[in-house]
Amino acid sequence: MLRPRIWRDSFGLGITDNLCLVCIEQRLGRAMTIGDVITFPSVEGYPMSDTLHARLFPSKKRRRAATKKTKQLASKTGEAGVQ
Numbered sequence: 659m660l661r662p663r664i665w666r667d668s669f670g671l672g673i674t675d676n677l678c679l680v681c682i683e684q685r686l687g688r689a690m691t692i693g694d695v696i697t698f699p700s701v702e703g704y705p706m707s708d709t710l711h712a713r714l715f716p717s718k719k720r721r722r723a724a725t726k727k728t729k730q731l732a733s734k735t736g737e738a739g740v741q
């Protein structure tokens with residue numbers, strides 16, 4: 659479940675509403691992260707999808723690549739302190 663500040667306040671959705679990961683990320687304008695959820699979404703009897711798992715628990719290798727890419731972008735644009 660997404661944080662109420664996102665689900666209710668930003669998206670204007672209620673407790674019975676549903677969105678798929680693609681629609682959530684379109685509304686967020688970015689990839690979902692573990693900081694966006696208060697409980698892990700699940701469907702009884704089914705494992706978490708690989709895509710959702712990758713969003714919530716990115717591998718160290720992927721995180722390092724993302725950080726490196728962000729630093730490269732920051733150095734190109736002259737921005738500092740981007741994490």
Ligand SMILES: [Zn+2]
Binds near residue numbers: 677681
């Ligand atoms: Zn959707």
